[in-house]
Amino acid sequence: MRNHPTFHLLKNIFKFHNRIDFNICIFSYNHDDKCLEDIKQNVDEFIDITTKNNLETTTILKSYDLDILIDLSILIPNNRMQALETKPARLIISYLGYPGTSGADFYDYIITDEIVTPESSQKYYTEKFLYMPGCYQINDGVRKFEKLKTKKSDYEISPDTSVLASFNQAFKIDRAIFDCWLKILYTCENTVLWLLEENELMKKNIHDYAEKNDIKKERIIFMKRLNREDHIERLKHVRLALDTRIYNGHTTTTDALQCAVPVICLEGEHFASRVSMSLLKNLKLDDLVASSYEDYVAL
Incomplete structure (x- = not known):
């Protein structure tokens, strides 16, 4: 995770995860340490895979016996899709980083909503649609509207x-x-x-x-x-x-x-x-x- 638009949308989601029933791990690469300071406090484990190649990453992921793996970086530069080809988790889900299908058969779902991907577009996706009840896009919460500091x-x-x-x-x-x-x-x-x-x-x-x-x-x-x-x-x-x-x-x-x-x-x-x-x-x-x-x- 870096100082990037996707980070600003996601940064508060970890505060609201169910930490009682779920163990939350982040596998991160090419990240900005400053951006991760708050996030690290709201997850169970943070694993840096920046220096790991795809095979090493796959091995690490499998060692955690993951039930659900959510990939935030499909098809973008420096993605780690190859590390997921052998299904290192029971379910692999695509979310937020790329607005479309991975085209790969090892992604089970894409988190979306009925407006951005109506049911009629399912035939164009290798992933099944996992619909959110409203808009699929998470954000960092309601912004307090402060008085303007500039003119x-x-x-x-x-x-x-x-x-x-x-x-x-x-x-x-x-x-x-x-x-x-x-x-x-x-x-x-x-x-x-x-x-x-x-x-x-x-x-x-x-x-x-x-x-x-x-x-x-x-x-x-x-x-x-x-x-x-x-x-x-x-x-x-x-x-x-x-x-x-x-x-x-x-x-x-x-x-x-x-x-x-x-x-x-x-x-x-x-x-x-x-x-x-x-x-x-x-x-x-x-x-x-x-x-x-x-x-x-x-x-």
């Missing part, structure tokens, strides 16, 4: 300007959804759009495309990555969060909602594109879920 002027924005934002990574932004954002900017004159800064090529492409569509580049502002506390403070100045289409904001959407910032999203067709819809509908915010690009802009 819009601290971000070089005038007080009367409304801020729209999408703090999703650039790969999630496709032309169709960006066209919607430009239409919203065109309709709402006294607004700016905050995007997460990634690289100069991205900035140039975004600005060039906006200006070709009659939106001045000064209205699209790239914001630097900040530590989590400062990012949450900045996020509180946002009037409306604009979600991406092909791959939604996941932690990004939760962060906005916890800051009382409304999020609009477009209903997608697969897990990664239906997470925001699940979050919103479970909060009874169905009106913020659009079924078409036209509805998205109208919201």
Whole structure:
């Protein structure tokens, strides 16, 4: 576990586990020691497998005679899926780290919900669906809404300007959804759009495309990555969060909602594109879920 969005969603879950009927162990690699300080106090055992190869990891896992193993890192870089091929636990479950199927036959279940993966999508998964009663996504709890410590002027924005934002990574932004954002900017004159800064090529492409569509580049502002506390403070100045289409904001959407910032999203067709819809509908915010690009802009 590292200082990563998945960590921030998960970090409090261990406090609420049933430690009487279950023995909770964490097998961790490439972790950030600082992030794990609190977590270690809420589990029975912490095992560092950073220096272990897949075969050694399998041997260690089997030595614990595990009933349930939950993998948080399928298909992401440096995953340990190969260590699980010989079923070192009675049940192996995929959760949270990757929004989709592993494609492997040694995962028994994926923790999900009826919105992100309706029963009709079961045929595309090697895992059986293990449905949560609400949204599948755990989070770090209700955020106490503290008084703002900053002003819009601290971000070089005038007080009367409304801020729209999408703090999703650039790969999630496709032309169709960006066209919607430009239409919203065109309709709402006294607004700016905050995007997460990634690289100069991205900035140039975004600005060039906006200006070709009659939106001045000064209205699209790239914001630097900040530590989590400062990012949450900045996020509180946002009037409306604009979600991406092909791959939604996941932690990004939760962060906005916890800051009382409304999020609009477009209903997608697969897990990664239906997470925001699940979050919103479970909060009874169905009106913020659009079924078409036209509805998205109208919201």
